[in-house]
Amino acid sequence: MSALIEIEFRLNGISRRVSVPLQMSALEMLRDMMGQHGTKYGCGEGECGACTISVDHRTVNSCLKFAVDCDGRDIQTIEGLAATPFGETLNRAMVEHGAVQCGFCTPGIMMQAQQVLTDNPDASRAQIQRGLEGNLCRCTGYRKILDAIEAAAHPSPAVD
Amino acid sequence: MAPTPREEAFADSLIGRRVPKLDAPDKASGRTRYLHDINVPGQLHAKILRATEVHARIVSIDVEAARRVPGVHAVITAADVPWQRPIGITKDHMPLKADIVRSRRDEIAAVAADTVQAAQEALRLIRVAYEPLPIVTNSAQALGPGAPLLHGEDLRVPGRNGALEVVHKACSDNVSMAYEYGHGDVSQGERESVVVVEDVFWLHYVTHCCMGVSGVIAEFDASGSLLLYSNTQVPFLHKREFAELLGIDPGRIRIIQPPIGGGFGSKLDIYPFEPIAIFLAKITRRPVKLLFTREEEFIASPTRQPVLLKLRSGCDREGRLTFRAVDTIHDNGAYTSWGATTPFVMMQTISSLYRVPHCHYRTRAVYTNNPYAGSFRGYGNLQATFAVEAHMDKLADALGMDALEFRLLNAQDPGESTPQGMHFRSCGFKECLGTAAERSDYAAKRRRNLEHWNDGNPVKRGIGMASMLHVGGGAKMYPSDGCGTIIKLDDFAKVTLITGASEIGQGSETVLALLVCEELGLPIDSVTVVNNDTAITPWDVGVHASRTTFIGGNSAIGAARKAKRKILEIAAPKAGRTPDDLDLRGGHIVLRATGERIQEIGKFLRSLHFSEKAELVMTTYYYEPPSVHLDRNYKGNVSAAYAWATQVAEVEVDTDTGIVRLLKITAAHDVGRVLNRLGIEGQIEGGIVMGQGYALSEDLLVEDGVIRNPNFRDYKLVTAPEIPEMDVSFIETMDGEGPQGAKGVGEAPAICIAAAVANAIYNATGTRIYALPFTPEKVYRALRGSNMPPKWPADAA
Known part of the structure; x- marks a missing residue:
């Protein structure tokens, strides 16, 4: 050693x-x-x-x-991010948009999503896609992950 | 108009809603403890030494230096476990190899140490001397005369009484498994044809690439009972197999399934690492944890079945299919796992995707010194569909008939039975075809693209269609295809749903909870699902064959209905009603007719529990689907329901570079009924992108038995920027046997993407490519006529 x-x-x-x-x-x-x-x-x-x-x-x-x-x-780490208000927003978005299946890639994607949206709070969908190209997901096909991150970036006004 | 009380009471139905997965919040905050995150006090870490030869006799193994590494508790070889028994579906595979290695993944020795580092250091010090044997890594050559035999001698192991017994018979022709199926008379079909086409297709190696690598923790208690933390998809079958392996009572094996980092069929079989961890735990009397590295995951986990496939098919003047004849050579690899049984699924597609009056199907799974194939989402159906749907286009084009009209003419209707014996009680095939075609503007685009073949623009657009048929109501391959459920209601109307059905990320626990809530009129957050411990959960055959929502769902509904019946039968007399007058909605016992609330369910349960004749509401149910086993001729209605899908791919082909971009998938799936909209969308989108990888980028390069790209840099999974636009429609056929009308859908979306992409590339360029994947190099060469198309071997008749 x-x-x-x-x-x-x-x-x-x-x-x-x-x-x-x-x-x-x-x-x-x-x-x-x-x-x-x-x-x-x-x-x-x-x-x-x-x-x-x-x-x-x-x-x-x-x-x-x-x-x-x-x-x-x-x-x-994800444990730290999860305890922040933004982490909670992102968590809710990932859950509500069905962005989590086996979930093994999810913590890494949460961390990277934070980076993408910190760098550019108005990131377009294409920019979010580019920002996530280093994060592999085998379950979801990415679409719902992108939906979730877009929603966290641009929270829509509450509707009832 | 204001809703009536009844409408209000029944508005809380969750069916078809977007219900978030129950396990998602923990997963998205890093709290979920996967197998990888579990550490048992006192555990040792295990590592496996694999062969450096593809085919060789082991002359000697020297482990002395390895045993002296500080922190090493045990170094084992086959000599240390003379009682080991073979694994795999034909029992041709010893966990630790004693005398011969047959592939580069073969396990020779294993170490258990205090740390992973010490175990790895010990591995480096093990010396193995080999005497190389001739290798065969081409499945057609392995069939030829004079090919090296991989299992040319009987495999004998000590039996229970100590005497040697033959567990796997010598194989004199390298054919591990063979299948032959037929109906009608193919030569008659041929005579009735005006168009006949024949082609050879090559379907390549890909692998599951679960994001969580394989692993296991094994621990014996003082009485010799075994506890396994395992990500198996079939815990109850494996209990039995591990018991046989160890010569102990299955009742002394308990399997706990921690959350899994992806399954996709990869965990349907026992692989050597599991028995090896168990051996080490037994020998060291310590818990042993074994985790793969990513490189090991590529090398030593199963692949999708690679197939060389010859298809001959025809149609008559009106465009009706006349016959299909298929011969395949499956590269079995060095040992036999579930990949060798993919013909069960392939022959369904060959015989019954569209009406096929005359059919012949043959497969030989052939031993080679390659990695061995297991089960993988779609289970042979991607391969079969790739060939069949290429011919649907070719036949239509040869006849000058519209490709959609041709398919519609041959597609089945509800109520039909196929010559193989599948009964299509519900069938949305034609709706799938029509919906996908209409939403993608298939016919017009397909015509328009042809006009650009010779327009001088190097970038071409193409559109292609393919459909699939797959089991949607389980598949009766074992004595039972059932699933058990236990439901327990507590004093506060909280439900514990104990199910045999495993969660592998696909969302089964959420959809089962949803189905139970629908019966009991309770909100989704009132349900706790227990689904991961064989000591607690009732029997289930496992997560495979797209069966969990259908079989586990019907089982959960059965248990919930018994609980509901019990509540209503006790509540009715008190309310001066009959049980049929009452219902459960919105957390209350209500009047069925009006929705008027009679009593809160929790309050009712407490009064029942604390009454003089105290009682709890706990129920059990076992659901066995009304399907049958295939007979000796592979005929029978093996599933309780069948699922269809049509997928249309739109591609852009850069003819200067060979790069194919998948622009859009328009998919229409007969799913019976949408239960959890969020979950089913996720399954279908994920499957589409998995199919995209199979079609375009994923390629496990196996050269002379060696995997050349065991990493994510060189094995190309689809990444976020590459996904296509996805337009998914659900065809709701309300299957009469399905849970709330639903059918299984887990495998369906991955099945026809490659076939649709192949047809789209043809539509874009006029070039048909018969081998997957459509990498730029292959497409570039094909467009210039310099590809070597797959050939059927002359001596493999």
Whole structure:
């Protein structure tokens, strides 16, 4: 085993200090050491987006990021996003639009959707599609995911 | 006009509404604990060593260095489990290979260690010496004389009394399974034809690509009972199989199914990793967790069945089909799993998609040193439909008949039985054809596109149609095709729905809850569904054959109706009514005629529970569909209902690059009845896009038995920007046996996309391509006449 390196960062707004092996990925650290099991292993090589997290407000594939590179950073996982007002809005939209089937890709898609809509609150459908091209979903055919993200971006006035 | 009290009382029906999935909020907030997220105290982590040869004799395995790695608890090979027994549907497959490896996925050794890292380090230290054997990776060649035999010797294992017994007989021709079906007289059909076409098609390897990789946790208790955390789609069948494997009573095996990261048929069989984890748990006396990497998932999980298919079909002067004759060679891979049984479904399409008076069908599933095929959404029907629907276009064009008119002329009507014995009690085939054609403006566009074949514009538009027939009311392949339900109502009118039907992401728990609410007049949030523990749930045959809504749904309705009957029978005398005067609506016992409320259901249940003759409302029901097993000639009404769909694909073909873009799918599905609109739309859209991947981009490249692209970079799933516009119509035929009239729909949407796309490419370019997938390279070559079309092997007669 390689030597452990102590790092410190903020995880979902809370300061954390841990010692991690040099070769450990951020994904392994989050899942195995910090109970963030909402961040999923899908491929381990940055192709599927299931492990998407936010580092200093930019989404990354946590499987490609070394845990030690989290030192001094501000990390958000799906557990953190879900606790924000926007996360709740997005959650409701995903649920109501039927955007979740097996749900394994959903946390990564939620993280990426937040990024797309933060970058451009008026993102068009095509821009949302382009923003999600790194997130694979095998169940839904994406359409309902796009519907949900569009709805979260442009909440329609309540109708009765 | 204001609604009457009765209208108001009955307005709360959920049928056909958009009901969000009950499990979605947790999934979308990262709270759901999948198998991957479960860690059992004291668990070890397991890893498997696979073959580096495609076909070889194992000379020696040296595990000594691996055993010395700190943290390693056990390193096992076949020698450590002399009592292991074969798996697979023909029992030709030992979990750990003792003397011969037959494919690159073959399991040679396994390690259980404190950490995944220690297990991986141990794997690296295992030394295996091989003596290579001749390989055969072409299924036609495997049939030829002198081909290497993959299972040329009897497979013997120690029986219960210690003596060796033959569990799989020597196979002298590499044919793992063979099927032959016929009705009528094909030569007579041929004589009655004015047009006959014959083509050879090649249907390629693809794989499920579940986003959650395969895995299992195995744990024995002190008395030797086994607890498995497994994502199996058939928990009750596997209980029995694992019991046989271990030589223990099935009653001592409990399977818990945590939420699953995608199924699509991939988890219908036992694969070696499951017994191996069990062996390690037994030997170490510790819980053992085994998870695949993505690369392993590509290499060691099943594929869709690759098929070489020869179809000959004809029609008479009026445009009536006269006959179909099919011969196929299925590449079985090195071992036999469900892929070898896809002919059961393929022959339904060959014999009964449109009226076929004379039919002959033959399949041989042939052993090769390739990856082995399992079951995958559609189960052979994508392959069969691809060929049949190409010929529907070719026959119509040869006759000079409109392709839609040709299909309508040959499509069946409700009430018909097919020569194979399928009875179409409800049948929306013609409505599917008409609706999809009309909504896509099929006929006009198909004509118009032809005018652009030679207009000099390199970008062409095409439109193509294909239809499908699939079981929609289960499929009686096992002694029972049933499902059990237990319903429990508590003192507050909350329902616990305990069902054998598994949730695999498709939304079964929500649609079952909806059906129960419909009977009991309760809101959807009053239902808790328990569906994942064989120690609790009643028997079900499993999630396959698009059967769960139909079979599990009828079972849930049956249990709910018994609960309702009990409530009404006790409530009626107190209200001075007969049970038939009463109903349950809006959380109340009401008068059926007027909707007038008599008593809150919760209040009634409490008064029943705490009365002198205390009672609870708990009911059970087992639903067995009125279908029959196929007879020896593969004939019989194997499903309680049948589903149809027509899908129209519109494509753009760039003839300079060979790139095909799928622009739009117009789909019309006979679904019986829409139960949960949100759920059924999701199934159909997801299936369409899965079919798009099969048609255009997904291609598991297997060269000399080696998978060349075991990753998402080189294996191209469809991504969000690539999806087509989707126009989906539901044809509601209200099937008399279906739950509230519904039929199964899970597999249907994936089945005819590739066939429709092939017809669309032809309509765009005048070039027909007989092999999937339609990658730019293949299309580019085909447009220039430099493709090698698939050929039927001369020596495979």
